[in-house]
Amino acid sequence: MNTNKLIESSRYRIDEFNELQKIGLIPLSGEFYPAGVHYPPITMYPNVNQQSFFDTYSPLEYGVYDIYVHIPFCKKKCWFCHYPSKYSANETEKDQYLDALEHEMLLYTDFLNQGQISARSVLIGGGTPTDLSPKQLHRFLSYFTKIFNLSNTQQFNYDVDPITLVGNEGIEKLKILKDFGVDRLTIGVQSLDDSVLTKMNRSHSSEIAYKSIENSKLFKFQTNIEFIFGHPGQTLENWISVLENAINTGVEEIQMYRLKIYPYGDQEGSVYKYKDKFFDEFVTPENTILMKEIAIQLLHDNGYSENLRRVFTKNKKYISKYAFNQCCLLKEEIGFGLTAFSSLKDRFGLNTQDFSEYYSNIINAKLPINRGLIRDVDQQIKWAIILPLKNYWINKKIFTDRTGYNVNEVFKNKFELLRKYKLISEETKRILLTDKGAFFADEVATQFEDIKYLPFSMSEYSDSELNPYKNIF
Secondary structure, three states: OOHHHHHHHOOHHHHHHHHHHHOOOOOOOOOOOOOOOOOOOOOOOOEOOHHHHHOOOOOOOOOEEEEEEEEOEEOOOOOOOOOOOEEOOOHHHHHHHHHHHHHHHHHHHHHHOOOOEEEEEEEEEEOOOOOOOHHHHHHHHHHHHHHEEOOOOOOEEEEEOHHHHOHHHHHHHHHHHHHOOOOEEEEEEEOOOHHHHHHHOOOOOHHHHHHHHHHHHHOOOEEEEEEEEOOOOOOHHHHHHHHHHHHHOOOOEEEEEEOOOOOOOOOOOHHHHOOOOOHHHOOOHHHHHHHHHHHHHHHHHOOOEEEEOOEEEOOHHHOOHHHHHHHHOOOOEEEEOOOOEEEEOOEEEEEOOOHHHHHHHHHOOOOOEEEEEEOOHHHHHHHHHHHHHHHOOEEHHHHHHHHOOOHHHOOHHHHHHHHHOOOEEEOOOEEEEOHHHHHOHHHHHHOOOOHHHOOOOHHHOOOOOOOOOOOOO
């Protein structure tokens, strides 16, 4: 399919976009705010401390958790990033952090009263978790694999930056990762267009991105590459070219994220600070919608299926077990490190975003949690709808297990409206998004949020049936 035909075949999504604005699902401005990664959104948690958060928590009898570790170092600050990190940190700063991280893990092990915490799956993220020297990377993985029991781990993931996987040092790091059992790499390529990478303030070029993919495949890692769409500098034409080049790499998985303009983490990104100054350079909501549909068509035509929302794989077995367990099966997860989160059966906790506070807590033998929420029944129901509906589908049995309710007993009017507009469908064992609903999954999931967590005001939506401030119960 040539470029013009591909663009034209995607325009029906603009009609859907306009229709959904009129009935209140999408803000009149076309602005976007992600839903269904966490609930409530990660910037909206009240302050807590270790005692108030854990007093009523009962650890799992068998102690099996998904594990996340956050390593907050990067070469430079990307324009789109909303998360705190240290840039071009020296070795001493990184060693200090690795010391504290090890102690935090041991504190948690003591808290759970377990010799080892069994890991169902592992994700090491950041920041750039491979922005360590080979010696530091080896040190971290040495203590990590002793503290955690990985004997039955489904998958060991690492999120990486392309520039950390090239050259002699990059090859050495890949060997270390392989030796310690890492089997899956998500490479933050973000674009394969050098002019766009420059606007993103990325530390790598397209040449380095291709080389990192080649090196990952050389060491037989399951390789996932991720991209941002809707970023300044992107056009429909260069986006199509990037996608075609991504497909030609032959990786098992390709992941897409829509540009988040509004802060979705603990740091206000440059993209938000300068959104008014560079307004004319931003991709319009309509063209962003076209970029998404173009990607879906191209990926499907080349053997990639959307097995998790925004994640396209050649085979379902390649999906992130960590993401699937947390967002779809609603299993318990523990996070370690600065800004890391723990998603537990009826609560969600966040570690401090401040390096000094993080170190101070660890020195004083306290877990560094400083924000969180113990969900009441109402919030538990919303959580058990929003995460799986957005990312996969609602398994009715899992919903009942997590809430004590039958999903057909809650939000009857809301579900009926979403069926009316052909955004969801229902089967015996599940409730799932239609093709249209899946395309606008974030906005559909937002329908179930408590109004105090909604990102936009009531007046920013059409005064119609799916205005998220209406039909709440």
